[in-house]
Amino acid sequence: MKWLKIILFLLPLLLAFSDLEAQQRFPKPEFHTKYTQPTPTTPEPRGVGMEFVDVLVLLVVLSLTSWFAIKKRSRNGILLLTVFSAIYFGFYRNGCICSVGSVQNVALAFADPKYVISLYALLFFLLPLIFSLFFGRVFCGAACPLGAIQDLLIYKPITIPAWLRKTLGFIPYLYLGLAVLYAATGTEFIICRYDPFIGIYRMNGPHLMIYLGIAFLLMGLFIARPYCRFFCPFGAILNVFSRFSRRHLSVFPTKCIQCKLCTTACPFEAIDFPDEEKTKPDTKSNTRRFILYMALIPVLMLAGSWIGSKSHVFLSKAHPDVYLAELLISHPELKTDSKNIDIQTFLASGKSLETLVAEAQVIRDKFYTGSWILGAFLGLVIGLMAMNQIIFRRREDYQANKGNCYSCGRCLDYCPVE
Amino acid sequence: MQDTQDNIKLFGNLITVSGIFCLAVALLLLINYWHIRQTKPLETEALKSLVQQFQADPESEALKKDIRSLDLLARKAFFTSQWQIKAGALLLLFGAIAFATCLRIYHTMKARILEPLIDGVDSKVTRMLSQRWILITGGLLLGSALVVSFLTTDYLKIYEETGTVVQAPAEPAVKVAVVDKDEKTGRQKTEDGGQEDGKTVVGDAGALVIPAKAGTSPLSSAGVLVTPAKAGAPSLNTDFRNNHPSFRGPWGQGISYHTGIPVDWDGPTEKNIKWKVALTKKGNNSPVIWSDKLFIAGADNESEVVYCFNRLDGKLLWEQDAKDIPGSPAVPPKVTADTGLSAPSVTTDGQQVYAIFATGDILALDMEGKRIWAKSLGVPDNHYGHSSSLICWKDKVIIQFDTNKGGRLLALNSLTGEISWDTPRKAKISWSSPIMAEIDGKLQIITTSSPTVAGYDFDSGAQLWAIDCLSGEVGPSAAFADGLVYAANEYARLAAIKPGPTPVIVWESDEYLPEAASLAVSNGLLFIATSYGMFACYDSKTGKKQWEKEYGQGFYGSPMIAEGKVYVMDRSGAMHIFKVDRTLTSLGDPILGEKSVVTPAFADGAIYLKGEKSLFGIETIRQQKK
Amino acid sequence: MVLAAVIVVLIVTDVMNSRPDKRPDNPYEYTVDQFTSVDTALVKYTETIDFTFGDLDLRGIAFANNRLYLVEDNYLMVVSPEGEKLAKSELPESPGCVTASSDGIYIGFRNYIGQYDPDGRLVKNWEPLNDTTVLTSLAVTDSTLFAADAGNRRVLRYKTNGILSGSFTGKRDSADLHGFIIPSPYFDLAVNSDGELWVVNTGKHAFENYTFDGQLRGFWENAAMTIDGFSGCCNPAHMAVLPDGSFVTAEKGMVRIKIHKASGEVLAVVAPPEEFKGETYAPDLAVSPSGDIYALDYERKMIRVFQLKK
């Protein structure tokens, strides 16, 4: 059916091209020799069909990972899939399209009615999320090429203090918020621009990408998966989704014997310890704290949205049009700077400054809405993260933290329980 | 055990070696990278200066040689470094693969030996610490955002408040004489410019003449004036031609003189829809345009309103109620839903705009919406609702006031609203609108009704000719072209009438007859749109049918001719565009996405349509891809 | 920690460096400034007035009978030399070029010529030519009208009553003269006051003088990017003859208007490329008997009048 569609698509195109030949009214020079006029070549882009192959591969990898992590309990299987993802999504597909970046496409499609999103981009966004709702972060475990390269290059992971980990865990939410804001306002796709590993997969790329990639990989030798844990905006969403997953990788197959071996296996410190009697909190003071935080969250959100709305002016400066407008207002002398291509092109375009300012104002208004939502969101995240620290869940066994566990399966190898 | 220990050691060493290898290659690559960036071999100053020297001294063989060798070197450097990067990257890749493999093996072998970590951390303390740090970081972030936001200057706001900070580019040294926008902007605009510097004169004969130099009399040099009509004849002037002053265009003839009318739009996806505004009050009248202003009317049981929009952006400029009119009925008359209280279209002469409603209220407003006069003609006894549109010219507003109590044709003084003349008609009730045409050098008003089609003198209101050829409830207005008047009605006939003291029916037909849509004639072709969805084209001289096309939807809106195309919209809101031609050439069927029963209005490069719910401004918008 | 700092620094510098006021210069900059600015001593004309007619698609200009004749898509306009619009009449289709004499106005449509009386009324449409025809220029003298057909690379000779009396392609037996080389639809011709027919062979950057029946009498060519020649591909795109027999030429690409002697040397610059910033179409030209130059600027949609500096 799809092929039929493609053929139907191409048919008028072919006709149009033959038409074009007929339309060429102005004749070429009268060559007397046998010279034939070449036509410009137009190498075709990768076809649409192939994009759906990618979706299919993603689906298969996700399913297999889930199976390996939950049913088969095979670290080696997951490792193999990781290598496969690094090769397929990384080296072969050059890291584009990836689910991490698709967040921005979805955000822009949601905000801008003119933007046309491809179905496969939408699927790349949806599939990992749906899987995480049912099987945990299997996407991070083996399907994500960015995770794969870091996972394969862990050398001597060091332990990071829990408070630092938790605090740094705030960065992905901030990154996510900014990425969605900038994507939705049509400013730019910052996740893609600062993607550290694409340059490495392509073995080609601008300076910044390569430097960033090397820096992250070197860091990754000692801090396991630094990008995933402390930057990845998609990871932030997956973290939330995975907390409510229906099934999840379990460290032990039947019963935990409290040998603690798994805690040394996990380089991400994603294994929760059982509660000890002595750490059991004083229920009364804890309840008070809980109520305090419950009250604090709306306050934080309000404060956040107020500050966010205040911040829209400088956040919007990232948009090139806004920046150009402000630049021309604040530095009118730049108009005579013949080296500044951007200003010169603007002046040559015949567009008046008024129009530019009006356009910039429209963008800034979008930023106003976006910024206060962002502020409120960040307030909520801060509040929830802090509150999460006083909620005690009863635990008797060593168990993977559903939010932070990447389903890489290292612990499975260590668990002595048969 | 010993074996494993050895292996572990071996792989540990391998890891170190491959790691160092990778680091070394990476370092070399980075240096190479940086080096190219710094030197930019392709655009060296040395080469540039050599070339300059050579151009000064084109015969120098030595210079030529130097340039060639330097250029070769530069290209070599450029492409070699490219190759080096490629090769280095491959080496690095293999190194990394080796490193990763050893790492895996090492970890696998070492796995079982690790001692479990002794957990000495008090989780309670950790939790407290985490809470504190999260709150501190969050607070810091929000705080710094606040500080930064107070430190940033909103230049856009400054700009808006203080106006131009940046000087506008200097005026061109050359004086630019604007010879009007090709007469298209209408009187309003030319008067603005004209009265100020005394250069703009609207010639009587219709040509707009603007001297570029002060002091030149505009008419003295008008040696080759092309006059469209004989001097003294009351011909349709440029102002009217260049606007859309009444229902079905200038003089209601169904012809627009505008160009560049879009033929492609799409209401649902907003393709080429420049603007769209929701209508607040119902009214089956059609839009009317003068210069940049677009007028429509609307009414419900509460009030009767005239609206004026800026046709360029769809902004409502003003609206004016028809209230406090002496003699106006307290309760509007009963009308049918598909006629409504505001079926007649308004009309304008560029100075004022006139509107009539089913209550018999008529009012005149100036272009800014200020009421000039208003009066009630008495509630028309009309079982569907009064729907005949107004038409104005010079100092008169013409009203075809055919009711169940008999027919009248009225002319009101446009400045005062007083009756100029009032001619009783031998006519039953009708819903058609008067048109104007110049016949035998006389400006006439042509009306259709049951049973009479008649022509009246514009100046005196005297009936000049009449012929009985229609019957039933007449809705379609007449058309005039090349000396023939065309009239038609459903269940009656279509007749081409040669007007004169004794009018003659030149030809007639009864194959396709319209119920509501008026006729349009251009280029020897007559167009008919029926209420059952048939659109047909006849030879206007002989009555021979040229072509026909059937649609699932009937036509209530009238066909309009512009730019050699005929535009007709069916009740579903789908416009059908054809070439004015003897063979059927469809130019598109753009849809509005709303039901519509009205007739389009035109301006240069634009078409304005009114649907059931909204008013649309349509222009061919250049597709922006971003 | 160090690496984290490196990452932060990298991102921050990149954000700062991509701002519109800090973007890198073009390493491969290619300036044509040396050609766009012209020695002011050479510029002997000054622009005195412009006429605009609103947003019109102007196509051609001619001067005769103390009137300017403008064709636009699809009207004929008669304008006084001072810019008064005197008359306007509709044309059946999109015109390409126009010329006029005291006997009438001749308008070149794509493949036929329409003859109009001086008041703008159609006299008759002449026999259409083949489909590959692209008429780009007309010139009329006494009872002969020449039409340049860029599509077939030939010059057509008509009697002013509409009868085609001959055509020639400029080819000769010897190999050095190649006939008309017209790489793009720009092909101009004119008849000077001495009754000499001059044809622009744009592909050779040459002015060629032909007898009325197509015999080459003389030519000069001058290809150069500098001000003394014609630059680029196929120039000059338009030309007109001044009363003294010298040529006003308009070049496309880097638009400039110059005056060349009948023998080829540059005499003066009318408008340097600076006057046509951002434009690429060469203006069509018309010359009044007093030597004023009327240039039809397609992109600014105006008639620009140049007069000799006093």
Place this chain on the structure above:
Amino acid sequence: MNRKTFINNSGRLILLGGLVYLTGSIIFKRKVSASGKYVWQIDPFKCMQCGRCSTQCVREISAVKCVHAYQLCGYCDLCGGYFKPNTHKLNTGAESQLCPTGALKRKYVEEPFFEYKIDEKLCNACGKCVKGCGSFGNGSLQLQIRHDLCQNCNECSIARMCPTNAISRVPIEAAYQIKGDFKNPALTNPK
């Protein structure tokens, strides 16, 4: 334990609902193209040869190349795109060539015509020849994104830096926009 499962289940349902809402609103209110793919394209009519295509592309040697629309070319001897300005002798020596990498090749066809061809392996998208051709000639040389090289990044880094916004996302069916399409009235109307 029951409470925990309940929270877990309801949380999952809420998130799933959120996803469905998001997807639904995108599918029904926005344009989702199932068979469509979008690629980046340079509009040659907007391009002003600022040189950023050669420096800003994520590929070290840009995926943008100069493309020659032979239909527009005048096959001139004096080619503004090939020769450095003020070149005296029209030969193929390095002292006359404008192209810094020698990617533009000149070949004699017959008197007086020369063919100009681009060796894409050498082209680095600097745009000098395009500027020369546009300034002096017919504008037959033009910069185009080559889709065998383009990574089709989610956001094109040249597009972000393009001063004239000449680069936009277009449907895959119309991946190239090459001047010299004679349907374009701007090119066919003899002016």
